[in-house]
Amino acid sequence: MDQQELSKEQQIMRAMRKTLTSIVRDCAPRDGQPSPLTEATVENIRMCLGLISTREAELAEALGLSRNERPRFVDEPPTAEVMQFLSPAGRKDH
Incomplete structure (x- = not known):
């Protein structure tokens, strides 16, 4: 798998993660209302997010990237x- 394919796959993983978390955020119950999502759906979303996270870690490792790195400003x-x-x-011995 070359760099361009990894990059495309990383973009797909990021888009899927953001979409799923947005759905969960939009469906979050407010003011004591029940969740519109069933327990099975919530569990499936958790499973998908776990798989996405695992694959993102594998891709980062394949590229030799650390998952602990965070962006910072140049003047920081x-x-x-x-x-x-x-x-x-x-x-x-040196």
Whole structure:
């Protein structure tokens, strides 16, 4: 599977996840009203979202991406600092 196919599949996964979560949000019961969705439908939506999440993780791993990365502004200071470690002088195993 090449980069372009993965990208298309990632777009599909993202669109499906957003659509399902929008449906759930739009159907959420308000003011004590019962949910218009049956328990079976809610469980099926959960199952679909779980499968989408699993596939997104597989695609990210295939591309060598970390799922913990979050976008940040260019002028935002980094939250982590890279440190270099020097081996102690006189050690032969470096």
